[in-house]
Amino acid sequence: MTASRIASALAVAAATCLLVLVAAWPRPLTANEEKPAAEIQVPTLNVEGLECSIQPIGQLENGKEAKFLLTVRNTTTAQRDISLDLSLRTIPPVSPGSRMIPLPTTVWTDGVAVEIGPEQTRTVELSVGTLPAGALELPMICGDNGIIAWTRAGNPVLQVNAVPVEGQFVEMDPDQIKAAVNAQTSARRISEPKANR
């Protein structure tokens, strides 16, 4: 093999190698290797064959009366009953410096007892009063079982110390933040859950 042939062979080798590496270079490791799983759209509390879920009735509007529909489906062949503790909770505003969203404040609570025949579905309308603004969640609990049955993302943050000054947030003392949060939430806070069963 002459020198020119060796040079040609090496040039082809380099070009081939380059082409393959460019085409097959591994994707960045930041890429996800798997498709994200879909989230459950209607959370359902399953208690020994009773499936309980909650959905809002109509379009919810802040500051107006809100209603939800509790649906209980008996998948068994026996007459059943179930007692549920329900509450609507609002997430108080939070400082941008906070590590966590504060614990929610309960604005409505009720107990619902449902009797239901075999393989039947029953619905119960729930009036939760005036709907507050911001993030909300509606836990549904039966004994030791419970789920967050419905949530609404909202604006739990930046309502207190989010006054922008030349693009910067104004820092507030934690005491000021707590006082402001309490002022915003105390009007909605209730003292005792209603015993309705």
Add this chain to the structure above:
Amino acid sequence: MIRRSRHLLVGAGLGLLVAAVTLALVSPVAAPGRVQTGPVLSDCHGAIEQLVIQYVGQAASLSAPVYAELLPQLPEDVTVQVLVPDAAAFADLRHRVGPVACRLRPIVTGHAMTTWSRDRWLAASDGQQRWLISPKREDGAEAWPARAGDARVGDDLAGAIPGLGHRRSDLLFDGGDVVVARGRALVAGRVAKRNIQHTVSDAAALLEALQHLLGREVILLGRSPDHHAGMYVMPAGQGRIFVADPAAGLALLGDPAHRPAELLGGPVDASARLQADLDAVAEQLTREGFEVHRMPVLAGADGRTWMTPLNGILDQRHGRRIVYMPVYRGAERLNEAAAALWRAAGFVVRPIDCTSSYRHFGSLRCLVNVLARR
């Protein structure tokens, strides 16, 4: 013709061979289907090699005093990856912290974020590669620009640190919800509330998903406070574990003379419920074979503000165990009692003043994440 171009074919073959060998060497090892990232990092075994902090000017008043105590105490073989929104923030941190022996390496993100590094991701290693595991999404990100930015820091780190992979989980969690002790991952009960009937069908499915995600046997805490696990449990090595004890904290600081409400910025949580929650954690961990010791803490009635000496960083080097332990001004009796307990467990105690941060619902461990240990 073939004979004439044979040298070209040889060249192409040689090129393919070199490319194949190169790709085999650089390709990440990933199992087909769901990515296995290996076990998440231990909280108490191994010498700290790399830490990650997020430094933002808006939170400097709460985080800088903590970093100014921690960073100068770190040895020179520790690298601290500093996520900053811009170069000016890094300069500000250097100025506030002063001289340090460890290496501070800036990673400029160009976007807003919070200062709470711990909750953004979990570190794992499959033996060949290090991984970051981020939650499915950040709580409140839809309305909180800094939290939306937090969701990007996993990618920021993987893009800036060679060989570091990043995986986004299908589960909802904060990094602070997980504590690794005695080879097992303890997961806060609040993770169940966030995920069951939202990302998974039931508790069994959650447990399976967590064990796959964390690469370790999982202990899902049952009855427990609605707070990050790192606030109320921490391993102490050799099968021992500390569990928070509010009654012990009240015994130290509950007297009005110590002004506990002033310390917490609100009423103290002296409820039987909180005590029962933590007693339940202690009982569950005892049943799991841990040697449980209790640690005094002072908790606020808001359920978030805690003065906890457990929210520390543990290091193990040169045969010594070290705890960088949060301490709080005005709570000297608590600090002293906690230090004595850590010492009794064989730790060298290095106090870190977290007075500036705890009323924002987090202390040292919340501000600092551990990326790698040796």
